Structure formats: C-alpha cells, structure tokens
Amino acid sequence: MEKLAIHGGVPVRETPLTYGKQYIDEADIEAVANVLRSPLITSGPQIQILEENLCRITGAKYAVAVSNGTAALHVACLAAGIHEGDEVITTPMTFAASANCALYCGAKPVFADIDPETYNISPASIREHITENTKAIVAVDFTGQAVELDEIQQICKEYNLILIEDAAHSLGTTYNGCSVGSIADMTAFSFHPVKTVTGGEGGAVLTNNKELFNKLILFRSHAITRDASQMVHPTGEGWYYEQVDLGYNYRLTDFQAALLSSQLSKLEKFSLRRKEIVKMYDEGFSQIPEVTVQKEIAESDTTRHLYILRFNLNMLNASRREIFDALWAENIHCNVHYIPVYYHPYYQKLGYAKGLCPNAEKIYEEIITMPLYYSMTTKDVADVICAVKKVIFNVKME
Numbered sequence: 263m264e265k266l267a268i269h270g271g272v273p274v275r276e277t278p279l280t281y282g283k284q285y286i287d288e289a290d291i292e293a294v295a296n297v298l299r300s301p302l303i304t305s306g307p308q309i310q311i312l313e314e315n316l317c318r319i320t321g322a323k324y325a326v327a328v329s330n331g332t333a334a335l336h337v338a339c340l341a342a343g344i345h346e347g348d349e350v351i352t353t354p355m356t357f358a359a360s361a362n363c364a365l366y367c368g369a370k371p372v373f374a375d376i377d378p379e380t381y382n383i384s385p386a387s388i389r390e391h392i393t394e395n396t397k398a399i400v401a402v403d404f405t406g407q408a409v410e411l412d413e414i415q416q417i418c419k420e421y422n423l424i425l426i427e428d429a430a431h432s433l434g435t436t437y438n439g440c441s442v443g444s445i446a447d448m449t450a451f452s453f454h455p456v457k458t459v460t461g462g463e464g465g466a467v468l469t470n471n472k473e474l475f476n477k478l479i480l481f482r483s484h485a486i487t488r489d490a491s492q493m494v495h496p497t498g499e500g501w502y503y504e505q506v507d508l509g510y511n512y513r514l515t516d517f518q519a520a521l522l523s524s525q526l527s528k529l530e531k532f533s534l535r536r537k538e539i540v541k542m543y544d545e546g547f548s549q550i551p552e553v554t555v556q557k558e559i560a561e562s563d564t565t566r567h568l569y570i571l572r573f574n575l576n577m578l579n580a581s582r583r584e585i586f587d588a589l590w591a592e593n594i595h596c597n598v599h600y601i602p603v604y605y606h607p608y609y610q611k612l613g614y615a616k617g618l619c620p621n622a623e624k625i626y627e628e629i630i631t632m633p634l635y636y637s638m639t640t641k642d643v644a645d646v647i648c649a650v651k652k653v654i655f656n657v658k659m660e
C-alpha cells in the first residue's frame with residue numbers, strides 16, 4: 263500500500279515544543295548562589311532544610327535526600343532488606359530504574375501487568391505473581407496518578423510484603439486526601455529536570471518508620487556511622503567512625519538541596535498549572551474519537567507529570583511511528599513513555615520473554631506523550647491539540 267504523506271507543508275508551530283522541561287526563576291538561582299558562597303557545599307544545612315520541607319509538604323515523618331531517584335529506589339530496597347533469592351513485583355510500564363533497583367540487590371524483578379485504562383500496575387495481576395519469594399512491591403505512580411494504594415496495601419498486609427512507592431512522577435499528588443509520600447512503607451521521589459520540581463538531579467525517600475529511616479541514612483553514605491549506638495566497637499574517641507554495612511555515596515549536594523527547597527516553594531502553583539493544562543487537553547482530545555486519554559481514578563487528585571495519548575490505530579490509516587514523525591514535523595516534539603522494561607536487551611538476556619504483560623505490550627504500541635510542563639502557554643496547549651487534529655484528519659479512515 264502506498265504510504266500517505268501525513269506531514270509536510272507549513273507546521274502548526276514555528277518553534278518546537280519539547281515534551282517536558284524545568285522552570286527556574288531568579289529565586290532558584292539566588293538560592294544556589296548563596297550556597298556556593300558558603301563554606302559547606304555538600305551535606306550542609308540545606309539537606310536538613312530540604313528534608314524538613316518534604317516532610318511538611320507530604321506529612322511524612324522522615325525524609326532522606328539522595329543524589330537521584332534511582333539511588334532513592336536502591337536505598338529503599340536495601341533498607342527493605344531485599345537480597346539474592348527475593349522477588350520484587352513491579353510494572354513494565356516504567357523507566358528501567360523501577361526494576362533495576364531489585365537487580366542491584368541481587369533480587370529478581372517480576373513484572374505484573376497494567377490496568378488497560380489507567381496504565382498503572384493492576385492489583386489483580388500483582389496477586390497472580392506472588393510467590394513464597396516475593397519480598398516487596400515497587401508500585402509506580404505512572405504519569406503522576408497514584409496507584410490503587412488501598413488495594414495494594416491490603417495485598418502487602420496479607421502477604422507481609424514491603425510497599426515501595428515509586429513516586430518519581432507523583433510529587434504533589436494526593437490519594438484519598440493523603441499526600442503521596444506519607445502512605446507507603448517507603449516512597450521514592452526523583453527530581454530530574456523533567457519532573458514537577460528539580461534539583462538538576464536529586465531524589466528522596468520518605469517513610470513513617472524510624473527503623474527504615476535509620477537504615478536509609480546509613481545506606482546513603484557508605485553505611486558509615488558516627489553514632490555510638492550503631493557501632494560494633496564504640497571507642498568514644500571523637501574522630502572514630504565505623505562502616506557497619508555496605509553502603510554507597512548517594513549524597514545530594516547542598517546547592518541542589520537549596521534549589522529543591524526553592525522549587526518546592528512553587529509546588530502549589532506548578533501543580534495547579536499542570537492540572538489546568540491536563541484539563542485543556544482532556545477537553546480538546548475528548549472531541550477526537552481516534553484518541554483515548556488516560557482514565558483517572560477518583561481517589562487520586564493527580565499532579566500530572568506526563569500526558570499520554572493513546573491512538574486508536576484501528577481507526578487510522580497510519581502507524582504510531584508515522585503519527586509520531588508527523589507530530590515532530592509539526593514541531594511538537596513528543597516522546598513515548600515507556601518501552602516495556604523487559605523489552606530492553608539486558609532484560610531479554612536475563613531471560614524475560616516478550617508476551618509477559620499483554621496489556622502493557624499492546625498499549626506501548628499505541629501511546630505518544632504530549633508536551634506538559636509548567637511554563638506552557640494556553641496557546642502552546644492549543645497548538646498541540648491542533649497538531650494532533652491535523653495529523654489525525656490526514657490519516658483518518660473514511
């Protein structure tokens with residue numbers, strides 16, 4: 263069949279729109295500069311201030327700032343005591359870090375399928391994958407929408423599992439009125455620049471459990487302690503410290519922490535604007551039968567990190583690849599989230615076969631991520647909707 267020319271001509275926009283980007287103001291720059299002028303640029307006073315801010319915002323009892331979201335997931339797995347022989351259930355519809363954290367500990371990631379409408383991990387599929395070796399669940403709040411926490415917590419209670427919520431996308435989201443960060447055994451955040459707030463890089467683990475908190479603190483910094491109560495052979499000498507386990511250097515710098523605190527002071531307005539954009543998109547796209555938007559659950563008041571559009575390809579005379587390329591030609595620099603984790607060659611080499619999670623695999627073939635970030639103007643949003651309409655008009659089946 264001859265290919266349709268679905269792009270070309272004058273693009274909807276002259277300047278490209280990326281799918282996500284940070285928003286940095288003068289107050290952020292000043293906050294970083296102030297730390298750079300100070301004597302302590304790593305592990306200084308700003309770390310504690312950031313941790314206090316995260317606790318205040320989410321209602322969690324304890325926060326441990328780390329160098330990135332991947333480190334947050336890794337220290338959470340270490341604190342959970344995950345080791346060789348254990349299985350950790352997670353979703354394939356995520357960034358690889360959500361599963362890699364289990365591999366770092368010598369454990370096996372086990373992929374449960376997703377709900378075909380919310381794209382979050384399905385509690386029913388979690389149940390099907392529990393074995394006597396299951397130790398934890400890494401549940402990802404995909405695009406910012408909270409997973410079905412009530413049901414997943416119930417599963418954890420029944421089978422004595424630890425719940426690690428991968429909230430890399432969901433800072434600012436609440437579930438039944440409680441902030442993400444204050445609910446799971448441990449919640450891992452990422453502060454990468456496309457996320458709602460950024461430190462350049464950065465991450466944090468939040469928990470309400472003192473014992474887990476103490477372990478997180480240790481693993482963040484080589485498992486070295488100066489606290490006599492944690493030592494094997496305390497000597498009382500002022501210079502003395504002990505390494506009591508195998509930890510890492512996952513420390514955040516003080517200037518990143520200062521940037522993050524400054525960014526967090528804008529979380530409410532960031533969150534509101536993201537919600538406004540999502541509303542405009544939902545309204546615009548609801549008029550196009552050839553696309554489906556992500557279903558929202560009533561329990562989650564979502565600060566959306568990604569906006570995913572599913573193309574109903576059986577109504578269209580084009581592949582996802584052609585639609586993607588056509589949107590780029592319109593200067594809409596969309597993206598795709600995510601390639602199922604076990605499609606990656608490394609996971610294939612480990613023996614994960616395609617076909618494990620049919621919902622995730624099917625949905626992956628049909629999704630494209632639209633631009634979504636705080637500083638998008640209403641005109642930018644309208645341009646995206648217009649570009650999608652234009653591309654669809656060109657490839658619609660009559």
Ligand SMILES: Cc1ncc(COP(=O)(O)O)c(C=O)c1O
Nearest residue numbers: 330331332357359430452453454
């Ligand atoms: C769902 C999810 N988990 C974990 C991470 C890892 O975070 P980081 O890039 O800060 O290491 C990401 C990063 O994009 C993510 O999207």
